[in-house]
Amino acid sequence: MVHVKKRIMKGLTLLMAASxxxxxxxxNDNGGSKDASKETPSASGSSSANxxxxxxxxxKITLAYPGTAPRDLALVQEEMSKxxxxxxxxxxxxxxxxxxxxxxxxxxxxxxxxxxxxxxTAGWYGYAQDVSKGQFLELTDLMAEYGKDIPGVLGEDYIxxxxxxxxxxGAPTHKEFAQGFGFLLNKDLVEKYKFNTEGVxxxxxxxxxxxxxxxxEPDVVPVVSNRFAxxxxxxxxxxxxxxxxxxxxxxxxxxxEDPKYIEFMKRMRQWNLNGxxxxxxxTSDDSDQAMNMIKARKAFAIGQSLKPGKDAEMSVTTGVPxxxxxxxxxxxxxGEANGAMLAISRxxxxxxxxxxxxxxxxxxxxxxxxxxxxxxxxxxxxxxDNVIDYPEGVTAENQGYPNPGGWMFGDQFKTYLWANEDPNxxxxxxxxxxxxxxxxxxxxxxxxxxxxxxxAATNNVKDEFYKVLNAGAVDVEETLAKYKAKRDAAxxxxxxxxxxxxxxxxxxxx
Amino acid sequence: xxxxxxxxxxxxxxxxxxxxxxSLFPFLLVFMVSVSDESSIINNGYTIFPSKxxxxxxxxxxxxxxxxxxxxxxxILVTFFGTIGSxxxxxxxxxxxxxxxxxxRRTFSFILFFTMLFSGGMVPWYITYVTMFGLKNTLLSMIIxxxxxxxxxxxxxxxxxxxxxxxxxxxxxxxDGAGEFTIFLKLVVPLSAPIMAxxxxxxxxxxxxxxxxxxxxxxxxxxxxxxxxxxxTLNNVQFLLMKADTSSQVGxxxxxxxxxxxxxxxxxxxxxxxxxxxxxxxxFYISGITSGxxxx
Numbered sequence: 001m002v003h004v005k006k007r008i009m010k011g012l013t014l015l016m017a018a019s020x021x022x023x024x025x026x027x028n029d030n031g032g033s034k035d036a037s038k039e040t041p042s043a044s045g046s047s048s049a050n051x052x053x054x055x056x057x058x059x060k061i062t063l064a065y066p067g068t069a070p071r072d073l074a075l076v077q078e079e080m081s082k083x084x085x086x087x088x089x090x091x092x093x094x095x096x097x098x099x100x101x102x103x104x105x106x107x108x109x110x111x112x113x114x115x116x117x118x119x120x121t122a123g124w125y126g127y128a129q130d131v132s133k134g135q136f137l138e139l140t141d142l143m144a145e146y147g148k149d150i151p152g153v154l155g156e157d158y159i160x161x162x163x164x165x166x167x168x169x170g171a172p173t174h175k176e177f178a179q180g181f182g183f184l185l186n187k188d189l190v191e192k193y194k195f196n197t198e199g200v201x202x203x204x205x206x207x208x209x210x211x212x213x214x215x216x217e218p219d220v221v222p223v224v225s226n227r228f229a230x231x232x233x234x235x236x237x238x239x240x241x242x243x244x245x246x247x248x249x250x251x252x253x254x255x256x257e258d259p260k261y262i263e264f265m266k267r268m269r270q271w272n273l274n275g276x277x278x279x280x281x282x283t284s285d286d287s288d289q290a291m292n293m294i295k296a297r298k299a300f301a302i303g304q305s306l307k308p309g310k311d312a313e314m315s316v317t318t319g320v321p322x323x324x325x326x327x328x329x330x331x332x333x334x335g336e337a338n339g340a341m342l343a344i345s346r347x348x349x350x351x352x353x354x355x356x357x358x359x360x361x362x363x364x365x366x367x368x369x370x371x372x373x374x375x376x377x378x379x380x381x382x383x384x385d386n387v388i389d390y391p392e393g394v395t396a397e398n399q400g401y402p403n404p405g406g407w408m409f410g411d412q413f414k415t416y417l418w419a420n421e422d423p424n425x426x427x428x429x430x431x432x433x434x435x436x437x438x439x440x441x442x443x444x445x446x447x448x449x450x451x452x453x454x455x456a457a458t459n460n461v462k463d464e465f466y467k468v469l470n471a472g473a474v475d476v477e478e479t480l481a482k483y484k485a486k487r488d489a490a491x492x493x494x495x496x497x498x499x500x501x502x503x504x505x506x507x508x509x510x
Numbered sequence: 511x512x513x514x515x516x517x518x519x520x521x522x523x524x525x526x527x528x529x530x531x532x533s534l535f536p537f538l539l540v541f542m543v544s545v546s547d548e549s550s551i552i553n554n555g556y557t558i559f560p561s562k563x564x565x566x567x568x569x570x571x572x573x574x575x576x577x578x579x580x581x582x583x584x585x586i587l588v589t590f591f592g593t594i595g596s597x598x599x600x601x602x603x604x605x606x607x608x609x610x611x612x613x614x615r616r617t618f619s620f621i622l623f624f625t626m627l628f629s630g631g632m633v634p635w636y637i638t639y640v641t642m643f644g645l646k647n648t649l650l651s652m653i654i655x656x657x658x659x660x661x662x663x664x665x666x667x668x669x670x671x672x673x674x675x676x677x678x679x680x681x682x683x684x685x686d687g688a689g690e691f692t693i694f695l696k697l698v699v700p701l702s703a704p705i706m707a708x709x710x711x712x713x714x715x716x717x718x719x720x721x722x723x724x725x726x727x728x729x730x731x732x733x734x735x736x737x738x739x740x741x742x743t744l745n746n747v748q749f750l751l752m753k754a755d756t757s758s759q760v761g762x763x764x765x766x767x768x769x770x771x772x773x774x775x776x777x778x779x780x781x782x783x784x785x786x787x788x789x790x791x792x793x794f795y796i797s798g799i800t801s802g803x804x805x806x
Binding site: 068069071073095097098099100101102104105111112113114124285287288293295296298397398405 | 549551553570573577632633636640641725729730731741742745746747748749750751760770
């Protein structure tokens with residue numbers, strides 16, 4: 001077997017060579033035989049905090065995360081590896097996997113037992129399922145030994161939010177810890193009509209604005225897309241509509257029977273009848289159409305989940321000045337707490353080293369910024385201590401290392417800010433985190449395995465109804481009755497009972 | 511020239527002209543969108559007559575031209591070797607099966623047929639290629655799995671050999687003292703140009719259009735093929751739109767995705783070479799079918 005493999009490898013190397021001639025790229029790390037395991041004896045005998053550092057074997061850490069491989073990935077990888085060799089005698093292999101292929105690809109990687117160390121995961125990205133399949137290692141002991149600094153950076157709430165039945169399987173990114181809710185508004189129109197966007201606005205106050213726009217701006221749609229209903233739902237319920245935000249006890253409800261929800265749906269119906277939505281409101285959010293209308297200044301408002309500086313960010317991406325307005329105070333649910341994590345795969349050959357690397361992502365700003373922004377002088381230049389900008393001749397279009405997303409790794413508050421960003425961004429974030437209201441079910445994760453079939457069936461029913469309801473395109477009473485009957489037939493009550501059971505279990509262990 | 515044909519012919523012509531237009535129109539639309547100015551799309555949607563022409567999308571693509579060129583290189587290389595290898599192997603399997611005097615003929619046919627009905631499933635299939643043969647991140651991973659030999663093509667070719675190559679030709683070869691290989695290469699293959707062309711075309715298309723293997727087996731950007739480069743862009747956009755509700759960060763990513771014009775330009779860049787290659791193939795294909803062998 002071994003020498004067959006060798007022979008195959010030989011043939012492959014030939015082919016690789018052919019491909020490399022084509023590719024004009026000299027980074028051949030085939031087989032990892034001659035990797036940069038250059039023993040760099042720490043010249044000054046630097047007294048590092050790591051006691052076991054003296055006898056660490058060279059090791060290659062693989063980090064898989066969703067994203068598109070940028071042009072200069074190999075360069076950044078090399079730079080990081082150099083730095084890591086000094087720190088923990090390890091090199092790193094970055095493995096960006098495209099968003100669209102992620103599920104297929106990572107599932108096969110996990111099932112076939114391919115060796116990799118760190119992998120991105122999130123509550124909305126299959127975390128609970130992977131944990132129940134045993135794909136991730138339990139981190140508590142590892143963290144106590146090799147990731148000592150992580151709990152200090154994160155604080156208790158984050159760790160609690162990322163746990164599943166009292167055990168930790170992923171290290172959450174230190175980022176915004178809550179979700180804000182509201183609209184992005186066209187700034188020019190806000191100024192023109194002197195709307196007040198300070199503080200939290202009630203829906204009635206928003207309606208005043210829409211009315212003004214409708215009456216005075218015949219070419220502008222007051223609200224584009226049916227997205228706001230989702231935003232409102234997330235602001236008022238936890239556990240996808242089953243636990244009202246103002247509930248004092250862990251008692252689940254069926255949102256289709258909840259008076260508050262019905263009232264809101266009737267309001268959407270009214271908005272639709274008032275002609276405040278765009279004409280394709282049912283589908284405009286399934287494509288770029290909604291955002292394009294904002295870009296074309298043909299729409300005044302779009303529902304949005306918010307965070308500090310979201311309006312500034314979106315103004316840059318859309319090219320239209322926007323301003324954000326909140327319709328509810330920030331809210332923290334489990335979904336926010338485990339919205340981005342790094343887990344250690346059960347196939348990792350050296351989990352201890354993976355944990356050391358993870359620890360560095362929370363403590364070592366230099367390493368973290370390499371991963372997030374690339375190489376200093378090539379991909380960015382420092383303007384001041386923690387503010388950066390593009391070097392001469394580099395633009396957003398031709399940069400070789402577009403940011404993979406600082407929200408995926410370690411301590412986002414240690415990443416540099418761009419010159420055009422609010423220099424107080426991270427203070428704002430901290431304030432935002434502190435101001436948020438914690439859900440009473442924070443830390444509870446629903447394991448849907450026992451009711452998997454019902455979940456799939458109810459989701460199909462939901463797909464059939466929620467868009468038209470959110471868009472207010474149909475009569476509410478009648479449609480809700482149909483929706484509820486169908487959803488119950490698909491097993492909704494069974495799901496609620498199962499969730500209630502798990503929730504009660506979880507409440508006992510708290 | 512009866513009255514009926516005089517009416518029928520123009521009708522048929524009109525029908526096919528309309529049909530051709532209906533087939534070409536989407537291409538034209540994609541092309542026109544790819545050379546439109548982004549703002550014109552945002553304001554007026556897709557149209558054949560954009561209010562403003564702009565080649566910004568192509569400029570954006572050719573900014574990263576190295577990657578596109580490399581992806582083309584990979585696709586062409588894989589298609590070339592894959593097609594040749596595939597036709598060769600298919601023919602070498604199909605020809606013996608078409609000969610009545612092959613021992614164990616039924617067994618071999620059954621083995622072939624069995625794979626059409628049952629497969630080992632996704633995971634074993636993946637494990638076989640990745641862990642047993644170590645094909646991950648190699649060009650071979652885009653040539654071998656599920657593309658190299660299709661049972662259906664073997665059966666097609668077998669029936670062609672069995673039905674169109676007369677027994678007498680093989681016999682005449684044997685009488686002249688030719689061995690099996692000589693008969694196959696000198697007599698059978700030249701007479702089977704049509705089926706060879708057909709199978710080659712099938713394979714060529716399959717290899718050219720395949721992105722699935724690339725998605726599963728390739729992580730390195732320098733080994734990605736052109737189809738995957740396009741597909742992944744569209745898949746990413748779709749996926750992120752789907753997930754935009756569940757994570758606020760993902761919502762932000764959507765806004766940074768390549769624009770409409772860039773996506774269309776990618777499609778044009780990906781499909782053009784094949785469009786140009788098609789007419790050439792077609793000529794070959796039609797002339798092949800009409801070449802006879804045995805004179806009656």
